[in-house]
Amino acid sequence: xxxxxxxxxxxxxxxxxxxxxxxxxxxxxxxxxxxxxxxxxxxxxxxxxxxxxxxxxxxxxxxxxxxxxxxxxxxxxxxxxxxxxxxxxxxxxxxxxxxxxxxxxxxxxxxxxxxxxxxxxxxxxxxxxxxxxxxxxxxxxxxxxxxxxxxxxxxxxxxxxxxxxxxxxxxxxxxxxxxxxxxxxxxxxxxxxxxxxxxxxxxxxxxxxxxxxxxxxxxxxxxxxxxxxxxxxxxxxxxxxxxxxxxxxxxxxxxx
Amino acid sequence: xxxxxxxxxxxxxxxxxxxxxxxxxxxxxxxxxxxxxxxxxxxxxxxxxxxxxxxxxxxxxxxxxxxxxxxxxxxxxxxxxxxxxxxxxxxxxxxxxxxxxxxxxxxxxxxxxxxxxxxxxxxxxxxxxxxxxxxxxxxxxxxxxxxxxxxxxxxx
Amino acid sequence: xxxxxxxxxxxxxxxxxxxxxxxxxxxxxxxxxxxxxxxxxxxxxxxxxxxxxxxxxxxxxxxxxxxxxxxxxxxxxxxxxxxxxxxxxxxxxxxxxxxxxxxxxxxxxxxxxxxxxxxxxxxxxxxxxxxxxxxxxxxxxxxxxxxxxxxxxxxxxxxxxxxxxxxxxxxxxxxxxxxxxxxxxxxxxxxxxxxxxxxxxxxxxxxxxxxxxxxxxxxxxxxxxxxxxxxxxxxxxxxxxxxxxxxxxxxxxxxxxxxxxxxxxxxxxxxxxxxxxxxxxxxxxxxxxxxxxxxxxxxxxxxxxxxxxxxxxxxxxxxxxxxxxxxxxxxxxxxxxxxxxxxxxxxxxxxxxxxxxxxxxxxxxxxxxxxxxxxxxxxxxxxxxxxxxxxxxxxxxxxxxxxxxxxxx
Numbered sequence: 001x002x003x004x005x006x007x008x009x010x011x012x013x014x015x016x017x018x019x020x021x022x023x024x025x026x027x028x029x030x031x032x033x034x035x036x037x038x039x040x041x042x043x044x045x046x047x048x049x050x051x052x053x054x055x056x057x058x059x060x061x062x063x064x065x066x067x068x069x070x071x072x073x074x075x076x077x078x079x080x081x082x083x084x085x086x087x088x089x090x091x092x093x094x095x096x097x098x099x100x101x102x103x104x105x106x107x108x109x110x111x112x113x114x115x116x117x118x119x120x121x122x123x124x125x126x127x128x129x130x131x132x133x134x135x136x137x138x139x140x141x142x143x144x145x146x147x148x149x150x151x152x153x154x155x156x157x158x159x160x161x162x163x164x165x166x167x168x169x170x171x172x173x174x175x176x177x178x179x180x181x182x183x184x185x186x187x188x189x190x191x192x193x194x195x196x197x198x199x200x201x202x203x204x205x206x207x208x209x210x211x212x213x214x215x216x217x218x219x220x221x222x223x224x225x226x227x228x229x230x231x232x233x234x235x236x237x238x239x240x241x242x243x244x245x246x247x248x249x250x251x252x253x254x255x256x
Numbered sequence: 257x258x259x260x261x262x263x264x265x266x267x268x269x270x271x272x273x274x275x276x277x278x279x280x281x282x283x284x285x286x287x288x289x290x291x292x293x294x295x296x297x298x299x300x301x302x303x304x305x306x307x308x309x310x311x312x313x314x315x316x317x318x319x320x321x322x323x324x325x326x327x328x329x330x331x332x333x334x335x336x337x338x339x340x341x342x343x344x345x346x347x348x349x350x351x352x353x354x355x356x357x358x359x360x361x362x363x364x365x366x367x368x369x370x371x372x373x374x375x376x377x378x379x380x381x382x383x384x385x386x387x388x389x390x391x392x393x394x395x396x397x398x399x400x401x402x403x404x405x406x407x408x409x410x411x412x
Numbered sequence: 413x414x415x416x417x418x419x420x421x422x423x424x425x426x427x428x429x430x431x432x433x434x435x436x437x438x439x440x441x442x443x444x445x446x447x448x449x450x451x452x453x454x455x456x457x458x459x460x461x462x463x464x465x466x467x468x469x470x471x472x473x474x475x476x477x478x479x480x481x482x483x484x485x486x487x488x489x490x491x492x493x494x495x496x497x498x499x500x501x502x503x504x505x506x507x508x509x510x511x512x513x514x515x516x517x518x519x520x521x522x523x524x525x526x527x528x529x530x531x532x533x534x535x536x537x538x539x540x541x542x543x544x545x546x547x548x549x550x551x552x553x554x555x556x557x558x559x560x561x562x563x564x565x566x567x568x569x570x571x572x573x574x575x576x577x578x579x580x581x582x583x584x585x586x587x588x589x590x591x592x593x594x595x596x597x598x599x600x601x602x603x604x605x606x607x608x609x610x611x612x613x614x615x616x617x618x619x620x621x622x623x624x625x626x627x628x629x630x631x632x633x634x635x636x637x638x639x640x641x642x643x644x645x646x647x648x649x650x651x652x653x654x655x656x657x658x659x660x661x662x663x664x665x666x667x668x669x670x671x672x673x674x675x676x677x678x679x680x681x682x683x684x685x686x687x688x689x690x691x692x693x694x695x696x697x698x699x700x701x702x703x704x705x706x707x708x709x710x711x712x713x714x715x716x717x718x719x720x721x722x723x724x725x726x727x728x729x730x731x732x733x734x735x736x737x738x739x740x741x742x743x744x745x746x747x748x749x750x751x752x753x754x755x756x757x758x759x760x761x762x763x764x765x766x767x768x769x770x771x772x773x774x775x776x777x778x779x780x781x782x783x784x785x786x787x788x789x790x791x792x793x794x795x796x797x798x799x800x801x802x803x804x805x806x807x808x809x810x811x812x813x814x815x816x817x818x819x820x821x
Contacts, residue, residue: 135535136535
């Protein structure tokens with residue numbers, strides 16, 4: 001029979017509410033990165049529960065694989081794409097909501113039925129029996145004998161998905177990469193010689209040197225070339241005219 | 257003075273006429289990665305350098321002799337007869353790019369003849385926290401009153 | 413009596429004392445490491461290095477730490493405040509945790525209690541270190557994101573990609589050690605090396621891969637792309653100041669010591685003496701093993717400094733290419749070889765079979781490398797159509813513009 005010791009109970013009642021709150025918060029917070037962080041916390045608490053229940057290997061692997069690699073990839077993508085609270089939340093595909101609800105219910109039902117089939121009407125196998133050859137060895141035995149077929153199927157599915165993503169994202173170079181000489185020639189052959197010696201730097205001398213302020217040309221007009229294309233596309237440009245020097249006052253008062 | 261462009265015969269072509277592609281050039285073969293032994297050589301350089309003598313001069317403790325034309329501490333000179341060379345013209349202060357020099361001129365009076373002529377430098381201050389030791393003040397000085405010694409102008 | 417059983421008899425106060433000792437060792441080692449690094453790098457560049465605070469400049473890093481702590485603590489207006497504060501705490505606490513399973517001495521006498529200087533012994537100790545360091549990287553990544561500025565974000569991005577790719581190589585290099593020691597516990601691995609031979613000798617390729625990926629894992633030169641000061645100002649910690657910056661500084665050095673200690677444990681026989689000097693292990697009532705341990709850790713630390721003094725920083729794409737296309741395939745092949753050899757050994761195969769297997773591996777590797785080389789030549793000599801679009805439909809791609817290089821309009 002399972003006995004629950006006091007330290008384990010204390011830890012459970014301390015961590016379980018925290019993980020439930022974090023799980024709820026994951027759904028409710030606005031920023032995607034916060035949501036990912038809360039998910040990572042839920043995973044870590046789960047790992048601690050596994051460890052508390054003598055599944056040391058499972059707990060550690062949970063942290064290494066899910067928190068360390070999968071969530072890190074998530075964060076990487078979130079940071080790379082720059083998902084923000086300001087993103088539009090309107091449905092782009094009509095009828096997405098009912099589909100999502102149906103899928104969630106179906107998936108939930110599947111989980112409940114699977115766990116129910118595994119648990120109801122069966123006696124617990126017992127930790128000591130499962131870990132008789134050691135936790136890792138027991139897991140390895142199951143993974144590479146009884147469940148080797150599902151294991152391989154899942155891994156081939158994942159590899160296919162990864163390869164598919166790579167094929168979709170891959171592009172072959174249609175024209176050879178321009179050499180330095182060719183680039184130099186192209187610069188001089190272009191419509192304007194303005195960029196032949198390189199693009200101007202952003203910033204207005206002595207007044208404002210941020211990257212989002214276009215440089216001023218000698219005639220006082222702004223040089224849009226001096227701003228990175230990304231900032232231009234985002235519309236993150238300041239009006240450089242406000243940093244323009246007005247009439248230069250070069251009258252000198254004679255000091256007596 | 258002769259015009260430098262006089263001797264250069266640049267044939268001016270109308271734009272678009274110049275043929276950039278026909279400019280001769282040699283393709284440089286990139287050497288590619290060096291062999292492992294070559295790369296290990298670099299590690300040997302850093303390792304063996306550890307056992308060489310340091311080049312650092314422990315400055316305030318050890319004062320190495322400076323170079324003959326070292327830009328050091330400024331010096332205001334006098335004429336051989338003892339009169340000051342400085343005439344308080346402030347040209348050094350105007351030449352100073354770091355705005356480190358303050359000069360206030362004063363009138364020479366019969367009872368107080370500091371320098372030849374009418375004026376002398378009454379106040380002469382160089383702020384060594386601002387000075388960049390460029391020597392422009394020395395170049396600006398019309399009477400060679402201001403020169404630089406080659407002693408370091410240390411603040412300690 | 414194994415180390416795990418020995419540690420199991422520790423009373424609570426001994427565990428507390430050992431935890432404080434491990435913490436103290438890490439902090440003092442960091443102070444010493446910063447000083448050593450600055451002095452050794454200076455020597456490599458014909459300079460002296462810090463020599464004015466305390467005897468031979470020994471107290472320089474201490475005074476720098478005090479100075480950092482007394483500086484103004486700035487939180488940028490655009491920062492995500494909570495994450496900004498949590499990030500350095502995650503980074504620092506996790507790298508200290510990694511030290512819990514490192515065996516630093518053999519059996520010693522601590523306040524009249526027979527124990528070993530190792531906080532705890534887990535059956536999956538090495539995986540535990542991997543797990544803890546992978547959480548520690550969250551500190552770096554979150555610091556980059558939460559600063560609300562471009563350069564730290566780029567540093568954080570680089571760091572996360574770096575960790576994902578180099579942790580795979582690191583994990584794979586450890587597999588061969590697990591196979592050889594048939595255990596994942598640090599103390600068992602040390603014991604098995606004591607019985608046979610150092611893993612650095614038998615598993616030399618794993619050792620090399622681990623040393624390379626540990627440099628990548630700790631963001632150190634030549635792999636310090638996450639804080640590349642020439643490109644990203646300070647990388648992920650650009651916006652940090654005062655104690656928070658000091659925490660990152662501490663985390664970086666404790667991390668270096670932790671991965672060096674892991675390398676010592678897994679490949680250089682841990683706290684045991686050099687072969688033939690085993691009698692020294694009994695000196696000072698067993699505490700002399702601590703000296704052996706730190707001598708080996710310092711060897712790795714010297715490698716870190718030596719690399720920093722010799723190599724320029726890698727370009728980012730070359731760094732990724734090296735991780736994914738060299739380190740990971742090589743370690744996969746190496747694991748296959750090690751596993752096959754191990755099985756052959758356990759099945760009691762004759763020596764000739766093992767030799768034949770080794771010869772077969774060599775021939776296959778040579779054939780593959782020559783094929784790859786020939787393919788490279790083919791790709792190089794393949795003529796791409798000059799300056800004209802291909803005659804099959806291609807999607808329009810961003811950032812690709814055709815450059816007319818053939819001359820004329």
